[in-house]
Amino acid sequence: MVILTKGQNVSLSRLAPNVxxxxxxxGWDRRTAAGVDMDLDEILFMTAADGKVRGDEDLVFYNQPRSACGAIELIGSKEKGEKFTVKLDRIPDAIQRLVVGVTIYDDAVRVRNFGQVRGAYIRIIDPASALELVRFALPEEYSTETAMIFGEIYRRQGEWKLKAVGQGFSGGLRALCGQFGVSVA
Incomplete structure (x- = not known):
């Protein structure tokens, strides 16, 4: 298994050539703040070369758990953990990046931020072998951010790579979605 730090990347294609x-x-340590559970939601943006989604069909999250192309699906449950399954060979050529993030549900009303989240990480697993290929543990330095990009999986010269991002956003879901061309009502 490869362990990344913020800003590093690794070739998934080289770690598991036939994947x-x-x-x-x-994941993150489950906890409460002021006696109320922290409710975090995973989100994945399928972006084109311009860094934007082509439309709402390129967004995968709890309210749309499967991509229109069928390559990505959010599986599992909040109680036991959610994961994205990604069929790399089914991702349309127009999609260059898979941006993986997390938002805090109802952050403004509940007054929550990522400074209250501990032990956050992203990891890539080869489901055929059940091996963990790579892991990035986010630094715990986010005191005002209410949405995060954990990592990006991207194409480069015929390979799939993972970049450890760890970028926070104030403004929650709306700010994160706006970054990738998605309007939130």
Whole structure:
């Protein structure tokens, strides 16, 4: 297993040359703030070369758990953990990046931020072998951010790579979605 630090990347294609499907697992220490559970939601943006989604069909999250192309699906449950399954060979050529993030549900009303989240990570698993290929543990330095990009899986010269991002956003879901061309009502 490869362990990344913020800003590093690794070739998934070299770590597992024949892998066609991966699991993207994001996690954190389950906890409460002021006696109320922290409710975090995974989200994945399928972006084109311009860094934007082509439309709402390129967004995968709890309210749309499967991509229109069928390559990505959010599986599992909040109680036991959610993961994205990604069939790399089914991702349309127009999609260059898979941006994996997390938002805090109802962050403004509940007054929550990622400074209250501990032990956050993203890891890539080869489901065929059940081996963890790579892991990135986010630094715990986010005191005002209410949405995060954990990592990006991207194409480069015929390979799939993972970049450890760890970028926070104030403004929650709306700010994160706006970054990738998605309007939130």
């Amino acid at each position: 066609q499907c991966i699991l993207i697992d994001q």
